[in-house]
Amino acid sequence: MPYSLSVNGQVHLVEDEAQTPLLWVLRDTLKMTGTKYGCGVGQCGACTVHVDGQPTRSCSLPLIAVAESEITTIEGMSGAETRAVQDAWVRHDVPQCGFCQSGQIMSAVALLRANPAPDDRDIDTSMSGNICRCGTYNRIRAAIRDAAQSLP
Ligand code: FES
Numbered sequence: 001m002p003y004s005l006s007v008n009g010q011v012h013l014v015e016d017e018a019q020t021p022l023l024w025v026l027r028d029t030l031k032m033t034g035t036k037y038g039c040g041v042g043q044c045g046a047c048t049v050h051v052d053g054q055p056t057r058s059c060s061l062p063l064i065a066v067a068e069s070e071i072t073t074i075e076g077m078s079g080a081e082t083r084a085v086q087d088a089w090v091r092h093d094v095p096q097c098g099f100c101q102s103g104q105i106m107s108a109v110a111l112l113r114a115n116p117a118p119d120d121r122d123i124d125t126s127m128s129g130n131i132c133r134c135g136t137y138n139r140i141r142a143a144i145r146d147a148a149q150s151l152p
Pocket residue numbers: 036037038039040041042043044045046047048057058059060
């Protein structure tokens with residue numbers, strides 16, 4: 001039985017197994033490769049997507065658990081917070097290798113939507129689940145502060 005999956009406002013019928021992690025449905029079945037595989041066990045944040053607006057690790061979430069949810073991937077991000085984060089990321093030249101960045105941006109936008117004026121502690125707490133092997137944490141923090149200030 002196919003599952004009905006709403007991704008970035010579009011409904012897809014997918015025939016993957018119920019326990020297939022959402023990450024693989026997105027990447028392999030729907031060919032949305034902006035969401036990355038890092039650890040596969042919910043520890044690194046590279047696979048972060050929004051499920052009903054909440055930043056969520058898609059590598060450890062079975063398809064059956066999200067069949068009734070609205071999923072947003074990096075490909076479907078829009079709105080004031082997304083634009084602010086994208087612009088700040090460019091201004092601060094945040095990425096190094098870039099692999100973790102879609103997950104970082106998904107978490108950063110979720111933070112600003114929940115808290116438009118975060119202090120450093122808020123930023124560190126919200127971003128602590130997103131690991132960057134290049135160590136771009138200082139630039140990420142500065143870019144989020146900058147993005148917050150640029151929001152209306
Ligand atoms: Fe999902 Fe690392 S790949 S948290």
